[in-house]
Amino acid sequence: MNTDSRIRQISGKAMPVRGNDIDTDRIVPARYLKEVTFDQMGEYPFIDERFDPEGRPKPHPFNEAKYRDASILLVNANFGCGSSREHAPQALYRWGIRAIVGESFAPIFSGNSLAIGLPVITASADDIQRLMGIVEEDPSVRLDVDLEQSRLTVEGQTVPIILPETARQALTEGYWDSTAVLAANMAKVRQVAQRLPYLNGFQT
C-alpha cells in the first residue's frame, strides 16, 4: 500500500459536458497523438469543438471562464468510447479534472483513467441530469465525492454513486498505480509462463 497515492475524496466545482457517446477522438484529435510525451495534453481537451478551423472560439464548457477551475467533469452515457488513446484521460487530468461522474463509460477509457488515478464514477441518468442542472444554474457550487462511502454530496443532498469494487479498492487503498503491484508477483508470473503450452513447445 502506498499511503501517498490513496484517493478517497475529491471536492471541487464541476463542469457539465452534455451528450452520449463522446469518443476519444473528440476529446483529443489524432494529430495531437504525434507528440511523444503527454506533457502538452492539458491544452487539448475538445480542441476541435472549442475552436473553428480558423482558431476562433466556439461555445463549449471548456471555453467558459466559469468552469475554468472545475475539477469534476459531469458527462452522460458511454463517455470515452472509441480509440484506446490514453491521451484522452491524460488531457482531462492535466487540464485539472480529478474525477468524472457520468451515466456510463467505455471500458478502455475506464481502465486508462484508473491507471492514472482518475476516478470514473457512475450515477443514475436522473441524478446526472439533476447534477448538470444544479451546476449550470450555479457553477460555483461545490461537489464532494466520497469514494469510501460511495456517495456524492451537493448542497446538502446526497447522490448515490457506483464504481466497480475493484476500482474503489485500488483508489482508496492506493493500488491504482498497478506496475509495482504486478511486479511484486514476478516469481508467480514466471511459473505461469512455464506452464503455458505455447511457451513450452506445446509439451503440456
Added chain:
Amino acid sequence: MSERTLYDKVWDAHTVDILPSGQTQLFMGVHLIHEVTSPQAFAMMREQGLKVAFPERTFATVDHIVPTDVRTRPFLDDQAEEMIQVLENATQDYGIEYFGLESERQGIVHIIGPQLGLTQPGMTLACGDSHTSTHAAFGTLAFGIGTTQIKDVLATQCLALDKLKVRRINVNGSLADGIYAKDVILNIIRRLGVGGGKGYVYEYGGSVLDAMTMDERMTVCNMSIEGGAWVGYANPDKTTVEYLRGRAFVPQGAAFDRAASYWHSVASDSDAVYDDRFELAASEIEPTVTWGINPGQAVGISQRLPQPDEVADPEGARRAYQHTGFEPGTPAADIPIDVAFVGSCTNSRLSDLRAAAQVARGRHVHPHVRAIVVPGSFEVKRQAEEEGLDRVFREAGFDWREAGCSMCLAMNPDKLEGREISASSSNRNFIGRQGSPTGRTILMSPAMVAAAAVSGHLPDVREFL
C-alpha cells in the same frame, strides 16, 4: 471440466494472482506495440528504471504515421520522424523484435499478428490500440490498452483486469451475395448500440460465423469495441487451424499437431453457460452504410436516413445531422461522395482487396472522386500485386499505396479536406476522424467503397456483381 466458455478457460490458464484490489493479474502471451502509444511508455520505463520482463514476447511495427506514397527517410513530417525514431531506439535498447519500414513483415499491427502466426488460439494478447480485438477472431483473448498499461505489460508481461460477463451472439442463416462481414458487424452494433457491450465480452458464433474465413471473422471481431465490447472473439475450429498452418511463428510437424489439439481444447464447451444471448438472422442484413457520427448510426442501402425520433438516441441523431448536414428521410443511395478509401485494420486483407477489385475491374472511378487503396501489410501488397489487383485498381483510377493505417485515422498525409464526404472501409465515422474537423465519413464494406468510387454516390453493391 465442462460448462466453460473459451473466455473462462483462457482467463484461468493465464491467471497469476488475485491482486489486493480484487482485480486479476493476467499474463499476456503476446504484446504488440507501434509508434503512437508506446513512446510515452518507454519514457516512463526509463524514468522509473524498469526493465522489459519478457522482451522476446513483445513485437513492434510501424503503421499509424507512415506515409503511404513516398516513404523515404527522414519523413517530411518531423513529428512522425521523431515517433519512428523513438520506437526504433527503444526496440533496439530493450531487445525487442521490430518489423520496420524495410522489413517484409511490416504492416498494420492487427494485420501482421495473424499473418505471421504470432496470434494463436488460447493465448492472451495486448496492444496499445482499441482494435486489438481483431486477434480474438482466433480464440485469443486480445485486449486493447492505453499507454500506462503498456508500461505494465513491458515491465511485468501482465495486466490488472476485472473479469467480465460473456454475451453469446449468434448470426444465423447464410450471407447472400453482396453481403459481407462488415455488414454483419455494423448490424450487430446498430442493434445492440455503441455502448451495448459494456460489461461484456462478446462470443460470436452461429452458422454465418462458422462458415466465415479467418479474414471475415477478423473484420467482425475488429469492430467489437465499436459496440462497447472490449473483447469479441470467435471459437477456434478447423478454419482457424488451417489458416495458421505453415505461418512463420507457428510450430511445424509434430509440435503443430500438439498445438492444434490445444487450440481445439480452448473452444467453449457445447454446454457453456452465457450471461446473455443475442440472435441475428442473416436474412435481415443488407449492404449497410452509416449516416452519423458513430458506427451504430447505420441503415441498409435501400433505406432512408431515419428521423431523429425513430432511433434510440434522438439527441445523438440530431447532433449527428448537425455535423453531417444530411437530411433525415433522404434515401441512403442519394448521398454523394468525394473520397473513397479501401484500407484499415478492419478491411485491408487480401480478400478485402479482391472484393473491391471485383467491383473495380473494367470500370472507372467517378471524375469527382479521389480513390485510394491501402493494403494492410507489405505481404498483402505483395500478394495482391502477384494477382494483378494493383493493375485492376490503377486502370480503374484508384491510387495504389504502401501499407499502413492511412486515412482510417489520418495521422499520415492521407486526409480528408474541408467538408469532403468519404466512403470508407474503416471502422470509425467519428467527427474529425479522417483528418478534417468538418469532414464526413460513411462506413461500409470494401466492395461497397469500390462501387461508391465508381458511381460517385452511395451504391447498392449487388448491382455491380
